[in-house]
Amino acid sequence: MKFGIMVNEGPFNHQASDSAYQFAKAAIAKGHQVMRVFFYYDGVNNANRLSEPQSDDRNLVKLWGEMAKTHKVDLVVCVAAALRRGIKDELLAEGFHISGLGQLTEIGIAADRLLVFGD
Amino acid sequence: MSEEPVFDTQGVVRKFMFVNRKAPYGTIYALEILESVLISAAFEQDISVAFLDDGVFQIKKGHDPKDLGMKNFSPTYRALGGYDIEKLYVEKESMEARGLGPDDFVVKVQVVPAAELSKLMAEQDVLITG
Numbered sequence: 001m002k003f004g005i006m007v008n009e010g011p012f013n014h015q016a017s018d019s020a021y022q023f024a025k026a027a028i029a030k031g032h033q034v035m036r037v038f039f040y041y042d043g044v045n046n047a048n049r050l051s052e053p054q055s056d057d058r059n060l061v062k063l064w065g066e067m068a069k070t071h072k073v074d075l076v077v078c079v080a081a082a083l084r085r086g087i088k089d090e091l092l093a094e095g096f097h098i099s100g101l102g103q104l105t106e107i108g109i110a111a112d113r114l115l116v117f118g119d
Numbered sequence: 120m121s122e123e124p125v126f127d128t129q130g131v132v133r134k135f136m137f138v139n140r141k142a143p144y145g146t147i148y149a150l151e152i153l154e155s156v157l158i159s160a161a162f163e164q165d166i167s168v169a170f171l172d173d174g175v176f177q178i179k180k181g182h183d184p185k186d187l188g189m190k191n192f193s194p195t196y197r198a199l200g201g202y203d204i205e206k207l208y209v210e211k212e213s214m215e216a217r218g219l220g221p222d223d224f225v226v227k228v229q230v231v232p233a234a235e236l237s238k239l240m241a242e243q244d245v246l247i248t249g
Contacts, residue, residue, distance in 0.1 A: 036124075040155070041148065041249070081151060101155050101158035101159075102162070104159075105161075106128055108133065108245040108247070109126075114245050114247070119148075
């Protein structure tokens with residue numbers, strides 16, 4: 001099955017990004033495809049390359065980036081949500097790119113299922 | 120910046136429902152989901168918007184948030200009709216629990232009981248919540 005994922009909360013503050021990541025990982029392991037992850041609301045903070053969790057903690061920003069690279073998952077950060085939170089190209093971690101809200105609608109149309117993680 | 124894949128969406132019309140459950144101010148959810156509703160209109164999909172829980176306050180008449188330093192974005196809901204987004208649902212139970220009636224809203228809505236809204240949700244291809 002082809003999945004689209006929407007992440008609506010920032011990392012560490014909320015479990016949404018962890019849950020979305022674990023879901024994506026499990027789906028890929030079962031042979032499904034995760035076409036795109038769309039980061040919206042505070043979810044755009046998942047793309048901040050300056051994020052530096054303690055060394056014994058998971059690094060969500062890095063984990064998403066690695067998944068994007070290994071499994072060709074498109075990590076889209078919403079431009080409107082990102083700009084008002086100061087997330088710009090120069091701050092993006094590897095594997096993420098900034099694009100428009102149309103990418104959310106597009107994945108809603110193209111994927112078999114769109115899953116929303118957040119409050 | 121990595122390369123952006125393009126997925127084929129040509130000629131596909133799906134049923135999208137945006138589910139608004141949050142009060143208009145206090146958090147940004149209401150404002151940002153509204154931005155995504157407006158963008159989705161460009162894709163010629165079958166769009167509906169539901170208001171439930173405190174989300175019913177998003178379209179209540181008479182917002183005046185200037186003392187909060189925020190802009191009143193409720194007039195934007197009136198623009199939805201211009202984008203052919205005309206299926207607006209308010210959950211009856213949420214509306215009544217908050218002492219509101221069908222005439223309290225800035226847009227024309229269909230008031231539907233929770234059980235009916237649940238059926239409408241089950242018919243959708245995509246649910247986007249905020």
